[in-house]
Amino acid sequence: MTRIQRTSAAVLLVLHLILFATAAEEPPFTYNGWTSGNFWGGGYVQNVVLCPSKPDRCYAYIDMAGVYRSDDKGNTWRMLHGAFPNGVGYQIRGLSVDPRNADHFITVVSCRQFGKGFLLASCDGGKTFRIVGRIHTDNGMRRTTGFIIDRNPQNPDEIMVGGNDGVMKSSDNGKTWNSIWTHSLNPTDLRYDRTNPSRIWLCSPLLARWKAPSALWKQKFDVGFFRTEDGGKTWVKLSSESPSELVQSCSNPGELYALFNYETVKRSTDNGKTWTDYSRGLNKETVKYHDKYCNKNIYTALGAGKDFLVVASTLKDFYRLDHGSDEWKRIDIRKVDPRDYLGAHIIDDHAFKATGSITIDPYDQNHWYATDFYNVLQTFDAGENWICTSTGMSQVVMKSAFVLPGTRNFLVTLMDHSWYLSKDGGETFTPYPGFGYERNFFQVAPSDPGTIYASGPRASTVSVSHDGGKTWKVPRQQGLPNRQRYYVRGSIAVDPADAKTVYLAVSNEFADGEGGGVYVSRDAGENWTRMSEGLPDLTYHKGKGFFENTNVCGYELAVSKAGTPVCMSIVYNHVCRWNKEKGRWETVRSDKAQPWGLADLQADPFFNRLWLAARKTGLLFSDDDGRTWEKLETFPGIAGRLYFDREKAGRFTVSANEGVYFTEDGGKNWWFYDFDRTVPGRSINAVVAVAGEDLLLATQESGVFYHHIRRNPDGSPKGFIRKKVEKEIHRTSAFSTLFGWGTLRVSPGGAMFETTDGKHRFLFSIPGDGILRVECSNAERYVTIGTAPLSVKKGKKYRLEFQVRGDVKLIGYFNDPERRNFLNSPLNAEWRNFSLEVVPRSDRLSVALVNWRQKGWFEIRNFKLSEE
CATH class of the missing domain: 2.130.10.10 (YVTN repeat-like/Quinoprotein amine dehydrogenase)
Incomplete structure (x- = not known):
């Protein structure tokens, strides 16, 4: 040159x-x-x-x-x-x-x-x-x-x-x-x-x-x-x-x-x-x-x-x-x-x-x-x-978002890295001198806000700070399972009256299949004792133990104001409470029909209340030390990860797939920020942390997003819409399972789901106005499509409506909890309107349509199950 x-x-x-x-x-x-x-x-x-x-x-x-x-x-x-x-x-x-x-x-x-x-x-x-x-x-x-x-x-x-x-x-x-x-x-x-x-x-x-x-x-x-x-x-x-x-x-x-x-x-x-x-x-x-x-x-x-x-x-x-x-x-x-x-x-x-x-x-x-x-x-x-030239390219897997006590500084942890701190509402971040690898769970001791515990997931360890997060240490952790593999040590919870008493959830399958369960330490994590008597032996569902072992999930462990440990299994949809008198766990809530139906379990930092985010079921609470659980009737949507503002009582967020719910009065009134299908990483597992008027969304693949709350003249948050509970309508998108031998096509969208071995297939992204087409080429086989258990009100009157056509004899039935047929008739190629009144016998209702051992096809559209 x-x-x-x-x-x-x-x-x-x-x-x-x-x-x-x-x-x-x-x-x-x-x-x-x-x-x-x-x-x-x-x-x-x-x-x-x-x-x-x-x-x-x-x-x-x-x-x-x-x-x-x-x-x-x-x-x-x-x-x-x-x-x-x-x-x-x-x-x-x-x-x-x-x-x-x-x-x-x-x-x-x-x-x-x-x-x-x-x-x-x-x-x-x-x-x-x-x-x-x-x-x-x-x-x-x-x-x-x-x-x-x-x-x-x-x-x-x-x-x-x-x-x-x-x-x-x-x-x-x-x-x-x-x-x-x-x-x-x-x-x-x-x-x-x-x-x-x-x-x-x-x-x-x-x-x-x-x-x-x-x-x-x-x-x-x-x-x-x-x-x-x-x-x-x-x-x-x-x-x-x-x-x-x-x-x-x-x-x-x-x-x-x-x-x-x-x-x-x-x-x-x-x-x-x-x-x-x-x-x-x-x-x-x-x-x-x-x-x-x-x-x-x-x-x-x-x-x-x-x-x-x-x-x-x-x-x-x-x-x-x-x-x-x-x-x-x-x-x-x-x-x-x-x-x-x-x-x-x-x-x-x-x-x-x-x-x-x-x-x-x-x-x-x-x-x-x-x-x-x-x-x-x-x-x-x-x-x-x-x-x-990667400005704007934030493909970061966030594990947690947390606000250090006494500050408005956001602390975040991310996959394969240590921790980072933001002092400007999430706009910029600097490395934070915390201890060790990524963390998913942070807990502040109610009796001593300077004591913070952090645990899991892939670090497979517990760390503790006694000075509000300025310095951290790893305790000896004697008594915990020795197998140091990923995801061993998950949720952590602190006794509200004793900052040195801390509980930890350990996954079964990563503790030689025997050491899983709940452990307690009375000396800030130095020594641990297993306390898992009475926990269900749930180790067979797809190799999963009682506690979830992924690096993306909510808390499965909390301690009530009275000092009672409560745990839940996201995998199996169980809630268990520690009975101090009997010295064992007792199951207080179970829904086997909806595995992975829970998202988060946390104790309210200000009130004597435990909160349980139950996804499609909504937001549940317990005011009696975890014995019984009620649905919060004012909550208007699907409940994911929770985050509580520790500055102001009654102020917390609930993550949803399409946005974030926000309350400032303990759940009496709800505001919803609709992400309008533009914010990447929106998910029920994406934490939305609160620090003053700043919100920080931590996603599993797109880094963090920050939003500063501005107020309308009446004090309501700008950009949020007031949300009230509406009568829920289940549409075509409610169909989520397919059994049998055959083919299912969904349009618009052109997605095709196939099964040839009779096994269960989970469906994604079925549009609410979609047409479901089911085909079976073998008269010795069958194909069934159905909804997952839908959340309904027992004893209320509902109307089921849809249009159907085909060239087979179609069978329709409810599982509620017993099987009840509502349709058993031949179809033709012309669309037929179908309408039926149903009164559910429980709070779960499944709808299924089956082509039993017939070569042929059928289609349904405009599916709607609504409360009258």
């Missing part, structure tokens, strides 16, 4: 920095009145996707934290996944933008816990999404590689996506999808040939670098490199060894370059049939490093410019291969500017530890994007200097 060229490049870089700095000072994007806290970082950013029709627009997606959009070339970002349909999750595996319209794109969402993932379409730049298909993908180790979704370069309406069960295709820009190749695969990259779109490559590698796959895994997936020459009609395995990702040379489309097992770059000049090593110049030696997934000879990203290639290792090494050369040249990275990145103090050690992708700007070959752990970085001088 000449002196003039270097000077021009330097001037250009300075201009970019000035523009970026100016943009960074603009007011932050708000989500319906809530602002993302300055907590940039977290998660594994997978790719940056550019928009040909709008060069300033780009999208990015993150392994477990949703989709982001930038309108200033990646300088600042905003979250889009707040608009996702309920229940689809936020684990993203791919994204494809229509090159003609930047507002049109398809997102691939993997859903590891509940089987198939989802294909989502947006036609308005991410303001709204709809389900257009289902696909089996996951976000395992291979999530860092390639693109599993691609478009025909000569016909953008044609899109293909690869999944574990084969390849799907859309010919109408993602509106509808069809399976074109049913095959068991491990797809990591799928690419159209730019010059011949009938040719498509698909990578299904072994990825055995760190751990040899089991024999079962090898049987499950067909490992190899595949190609089709007829647009996906037929596929040929070119070799049993497959690259993890590949790129097609821009200067010579006849050349393919690919990464093999994260260690070798190879080239093919015969459309992928054969490969030759093309790694000359790349480092091949391992260096001593504590993280086996990061090293100088682990290559995870490959990008292509007009006349060059770039490859990156996972320890800050970038290499460039110019067209016509056969040797890679290492790029000397001079500086990484952290900008406002929270981890600025460790950026030199952490940058590019897990480079996931490299994207070259087609309009500026010196401008590159690179994705990494927590971060998107950009260079404007071909890799010599980099800038962290």
Whole structure:
């Protein structure tokens, strides 16, 4: 490079920095009145996707934290996944933008816990999404590689996506999808040939670098490199060894370059049939490093410019291969500017530890994007200097939000990290000198507000502060189960009269199956004694013990004003109370019909009342030391995590899926802030902490959001709406279970749920106005659809209404608690109106419709169960 060229490049870089700095000072994007806290970082950013029709627009997606959009070339970002349909999750595996319209794109969402993932379409730049298909993908180790979704370069309406069960295709820009190749695969990259779109490559590698796959895994997936020459009609395995990702040379489309097992770059000049090593110049030696997934000879990203290639290792090494050369040249990275990145103090050690992708700007070959752990970085001088450009990208898994006693400072804990403190209402955060790993539970001793206990989840330990949180220590914890595994030690609760008496919930399955239950310490956590006599032996439901063992749940343990411990099981929907006279636990409330039907159990810091958030059942309370529980009739919604203001009596929040409930008079009157499907991470498990007039929402995948309460002239909070209890109407969305052999389709939305083994399937995001279609192709089988137990009022009069059609004899029945038939008649293809009066015999009512051993189909719509 000449002196003039270097000077021009330097001037250009300075201009970019000035523009970026100016943009960074603009007011932050708000989500319906809530602002993302300055907590940039977290998660594994997978790719940056550019928009040909709008060069300033780009999208990015993150392994477990949703989709982001930038309108200033990646300088600042905003979250889009707040608009996702309920229940689809936020684990993203791919994204494809229509090159003609930047507002049109398809997102691939993997859903590891509940089987198939989802294909989502947006036609308005991410303001709204709809389900257009289902696909089996996951976000395992291979999530860092390639693109599993691609478009025909000569016909953008044609899109293909690869999944574990084969390849799907859309010919109408993602509106509808069809399976074109049913095959068991491990797809990591799928690419159209730019010059011949009938040719498509698909990578299904072994990825055995760190751990040899089991024999079962090898049987499950067909490992190899595949190609089709007829647009996906037929596929040929070119070799049993497959690259993890590949790129097609821009200067010579006849050349393919690919990464093999994260260690070798190879080239093919015969459309992928054969490969030759093309790694000359790349480092091949391992260096001593504590993280086996990061090293100088682990290559995870490959990008292509007009006349060059770039490859990156996972320890800050970038290499460039110019067209016509056969040797890679290492790029000397001079500086990484952290900008406002929270981890600025460790950026030199952490940058590019897990480079996931490299994207070259087609309009500026010196401008590159690179994705990494927590971060998107950009260079404007071909890799010599980099800038962290993750402003607004807060893909942080928060575990807890808490207010330190005597202050209005928010303390938060997050996954895989220590604790952070905000002194400005959640706008900015600084590292907090607390002790140890992430925590989910904090308890202040009522008799001594300077004593604070913290516990769980993954730290599997208890810590205590005796000076209001200034310093922390870990007590000896003698007597607790020795097995130090994740999620062992969960909820913690303090005796109101004795700050040294503390109770702890321990999960059964992580204590050798025997040591779970409740433990008590009389000396501030130094020594513990098990006190689990009488607790139900509930260890068989999907391997779960009595106490929940995930790192996202509410408190399952509280102590009343009288000093009586009360515990509950989120898994089994049990509430137990310690009987001091008998020295054992007694079950005081149980609802086996609704497992995972509870969310949080806490003692009111001001009144002699225990609170129980019971999700769909609402908000329950006990004023008699936990013996009996009543429903708070004034609470108007679904009850999730609780948070009590310790400054003002009767002031607390209740989290809900669509917003947050807020009361300032102990639950007599309720205000609701509707997030209007824009605030990401909204959930019944997302804590909303209160400090004065500041609210802080801590989410499980999108960091924190803060909101300052402003008041109307009458003192009511602005932006909140007054909520009163309304007569509940259960609609089509109430259907949540499917049994039997057959297929269920839900529209609008195009989601399809299949079962072939007679097992129970849980359904997500059924629209209230949806049509449910049930099909059965075998007269020896049956299919049943039904609602989960609905919360109703015993003895009240309800009306059940719906429309139905089909070609089978349909049976309908209630479980209440006995089975009662209300329908047993043949259907026809015309819609039939159905109306029935029902008086429930209990506070739970289930409605089910069954096609019993008939080949055929039926549909229902306009389902409505309402109190008269």
